[in-house]
Amino acid sequence: MHPYPESDWALFLDIDGTLIEHADHPEGITIPEDLPDLLTRLQLTLGGAVALVSGRTIDWMDRRFAPARLPASGQHGAEIRLAPDAPAVPIPIPRWRHPLEEALDRELATWPGTYIEHKPLSLAVHFRAVPQFGDAIMQKVIDVGTGLGDGVEFLKGRFVIEVRQGGHDKGSAVEQFMRSTLFTGRRPVFLGDDVTDEDGFRAARQAGGLAVAVGPRPTQQADHRLATPSEVRDWLNRLPEALESVSP
Numbered sequence: 001m002h003p004y005p006e007s008d009w010a011l012f013l014d015i016d017g018t019l020i021e022h023a024d025h026p027e028g029i030t031i032p033e034d035l036p037d038l039l040t041r042l043q044l045t046l047g048g049a050v051a052l053v054s055g056r057t058i059d060w061m062d063r064r065f066a067p068a069r070l071p072a073s074g075q076h077g078a079e080i081r082l083a084p085d086a087p088a089v090p091i092p093i094p095r096w097r098h099p100l101e102e103a104l105d106r107e108l109a110t111w112p113g114t115y116i117e118h119k120p121l122s123l124a125v126h127f128r129a130v131p132q133f134g135d136a137i138m139q140k141v142i143d144v145g146t147g148l149g150d151g152v153e154f155l156k157g158r159f160v161i162e163v164r165q166g167g168h169d170k171g172s173a174v175e176q177f178m179r180s181t182l183f184t185g186r187r188p189v190f191l192g193d194d195v196t197d198e199d200g201f202r203a204a205r206q207a208g209g210l211a212v213a214v215g216p217r218p219t220q221q222a223d224h225r226l227a228t229p230s231e232v233r234d235w236l237n238r239l240p241e242a243l244e245s246v247s248p
């Protein structure tokens, strides 16, 4: 059953596989034309308490969702902007980042079909084009990265393994948002499709909120489920009207 919205919600929205459909390449995605306007309407409806929480960078979100500009956390919690006009606050660049980048460029050159996405505070090695080699590629990334320093963490996602600095994830981002002006006192509702969203689900539920799983991936934490990003957008589109119809 679709979750019935409440006016005290704070919405946390994952991007790939949740707000937008997946594509073969990170830059091959399509942002539906009306999505920026939808996000802006949601901000107005929920007093600004709508955040994007993604593995993408905040810079990418601002460019691709313009003119919408939201509170956001990027690179799996490694950067956060608590309000649209606040500065984005990044963690320090991890010491392992440049050596890892060099090592992976070298090691994976002989693995056709892999694509390394270089993000400022994390790296993503994609293997959607060669899923049959996924396990071997992930093991190679773990072998290369493990020796490179304290705090390096590996996050297995959808046809991707991401390398990030430990201590920051989508859950820690939700916790930070919930302590900030726009979000405090509200009920967190986290929408996500991938294993990397489980930390966000956990944080939302621990704060008395809800986890809304998107797509077929099994999870122990889902309070509700929506089948596809298109269904998510339809549901979000109806949310302002649904809230108006229950307000006194």
Ligand SMILES: O=P(O)(O)OC[C@H]1O[C@H](O[C@H]2O[C@H](CO)[C@@H](O)[C@H](O)[C@H]2O)[C@H](O)[C@@H](O)[C@@H]1O
Pocket: 014, 015, 016, 017, 021, 022, 023, 024, 025, 026, 027, 029, 053, 054, 055, 056, 117, 124, 126, 128, 157, 158, 159, 160, 162, 194, 196
């Ligand atoms: O946290 P998210 O918003 O879900 O972002 C997670 C990663 O998404 C992107 O990769 C994924 O989507 C691509 C486009 O559909 C797809 O080609 C790839 O296989 C997926 O893993 C993005 O490239 C990453 O930077 C994000 O961390």
